[in-house]
Amino acid sequence: MKLRSLSSRIAWMLAVAVTLIVGSAGLLMDHLIDAQLRQRFDASLLSQAHALAALVEVDGRGPDMEDLRHIPSRLLLGDQHAAYAVRCDGSYRMQSQPPPRRYPPDWLQSASAQPQFADLSVSEHDLRAVWFRFQPGQGDARAGAGMASCSMILLQPSQELDDILVALDLILLTVPLLALMAVIVLTPALVRRGLQPLADLGERMSTIGPSEPDARLPSGETHELVPLVDRFNAVLERMQAGMQRERRFAGALAHETRTRLAELRTLVDVELRHPSGRPVPQVLAEIGTIGGELEDTVTGLLLLTRLEAGIETIRWQRMDLADVVHRQVEAVGELTRLRQIRIELSAAPAPVSLVGDASVFGIVLGNLLRNAAAYAPRGSKVRLAWNTTMLELDNDAPELSEDDVAQFGIRYWRKAPHDMDHAHAGLGLSLAYAAAAALELDLSFTLGKGHRLLARLAWPDARVI
Numbered sequence: 001m002k003l004r005s006l007s008s009r010i011a012w013m014l015a016v017a018v019t020l021i022v023g024s025a026g027l028l029m030d031h032l033i034d035a036q037l038r039q040r041f042d043a044s045l046l047s048q049a050h051a052l053a054a055l056v057e058v059d060g061r062g063p064d065m066e067d068l069r070h071i072p073s074r075l076l077l078g079d080q081h082a083a084y085a086v087r088c089d090g091s092y093r094m095q096s097q098p099p100p101r102r103y104p105p106d107w108l109q110s111a112s113a114q115p116q117f118a119d120l121s122v123s124e125h126d127l128r129a130v131w132f133r134f135q136p137g138q139g140d141a142r143a144g145a146g147m148a149s150c151s152m153i154l155l156q157p158s159q160e161l162d163d164i165l166v167a168l169d170l171i172l173l174t175v176p177l178l179a180l181m182a183v184i185v186l187t188p189a190l191v192r193r194g195l196q197p198l199a200d201l202g203e204r205m206s207t208i209g210p211s212e213p214d215a216r217l218p219s220g221e222t223h224e225l226v227p228l229v230d231r232f233n234a235v236l237e238r239m240q241a242g243m244q245r246e247r248r249f250a251g252a253l254a255h256e257t258r259t260r261l262a263e264l265r266t267l268v269d270v271e272l273r274h275p276s277g278r279p280v281p282q283v284l285a286e287i288g289t290i291g292g293e294l295e296d297t298v299t300g301l302l303l304l305t306r307l308e309a310g311i312e313t314i315r316w317q318r319m320d321l322a323d324v325v326h327r328q329v330e331a332v333g334e335l336t337r338l339r340q341i342r343i344e345l346s347a348a349p350a351p352v353s354l355v356g357d358a359s360v361f362g363i364v365l366g367n368l369l370r371n372a373a374a375y376a377p378r379g380s381k382v383r384l385a386w387n388t389t390m391l392e393l394d395n396d397a398p399e400l401s402e403d404d405v406a407q408f409g410i411r412y413w414r415k416a417p418h419d420m421d422h423a424h425a426g427l428g429l430s431l432a433y434a435a436a437a438a439l440e441l442d443l444s445f446t447l448g449k450g451h452r453l454l455a456r457l458a459w460p461d462a463r464v465i
Helices: 006-054 066-070 073-077 159-194 196-206 223-273 280-309 321-331 333-338 358-375 402-406 428-438
Strands: 057-059 062-064 083-088 093-095 116-122 125-134 150-157 317-320 342-346 353-356 381-386 390-396 442-447 452-458
Touching (some): 006 083, 006 150, 006 159, 125 159, 159 196, 196 223, 280 428, 317 321, 317 358, 321 333, 321 342, 321 358, 321 381, 333 358, 358 381, 358 390, 358 428, 358 452, 402 442, 428 442
Parallel strands (some): 342 381
Antiparallel strands (some): 057 062, 083 093, 116 125, 125 150, 317 353, 381 390, 390 452, 442 452
8 A cells, every 4th residue: 555645654654563562562461461360270279279188187097088078078169160089099089079070181190299280171161170199197196107198189160260361351452452443543633743844844845936045944943854954955055056156157158149249240330331441351350250259158068068968979099198288288379379378388208198088188178278378367377287197287376265266167157357358158167177077087276375276187097008
């Protein structure tokens, strides 16, 4: 049975658990009570048998059982169905009136000083029997030490005990059953009442949405719900931070796209209405530059999406690290000349060849170089060094803080320097991180003394050829 309601599921589990526990406890109690009452019944039966045995005496002529003959059985035993029998060595015997109608098999042969018990059934009467062997008392001084011993058996109805046990069984069955029924009836309502704070929490959750991004769940008094509330509030804070980053990114991307399109439209309108007289190839080159920048932005977004989704195919092959470095340095040559940035290369003593994808590796290194060339102070130096285990790139970054470095790689984060000609969407380091993850490389940033930013790209030894 599949229960969809949490309260119904808890109520069902509690009902099953209580039924099993109370049922097992009832059976154990019934067993212990039955054993205790039967033990007491046997003790009483044995006491009566010892009392009968005490009336048997021995004199010079042998066992004397006259006292038993003169005492009616009902006065001694208290039950009309009780009966006894005494057998002594020789022909001495004595029995009640009426005598026992049935004996346990071989009771005379099995009689010993240790009492033995057995259950018998005679004429729809359940009897309990006890028998043992004893030495009769000495009637006078002439009784010798080697006189004969006797065996005695006493039978008494156990119907009264059985009736008590049946009544106790009914009590032990009825009372727990009624208690179980009460538990089964009350448990769902009690569980629902106990889970009311959870239902209230769900109601408060339903009121939180995009229209109220600053809304948070209040800390309740229910101890078990405090971690849930804290984690839900933490998720809301992360979602709010993500939404803010996305809005900033959307604003920056829209601004950059509008700026490029506005430049194109203005350039075309000005040339149509007020021709500048510049050569057509020069005008087209300017239009191509603006379109290329816009295309780079869209291409970067698509590539980042493919890398993060694992769609981009990695072509594993041998690549020369120095060759990749020089190509990427040449690719940022125009930016470095514009901002008068000097790139200092420090190559490994021996050529380094890696197993990887040169184009994807170029995305990582190219974005690191462009980031350094764009953010380093004008006229400063960027150092690029590599060996067989890692590649390091460091540059001056006076405007960065430790908090800024912690934001590196976040898709929509950016920090534009003061002398940049236009804002950018902040995709460079996101692309670098995504491409490094695709190549299974370790990319990290550290802000050292003097606000010197160090970017380290490390690879496992197995990648080195």
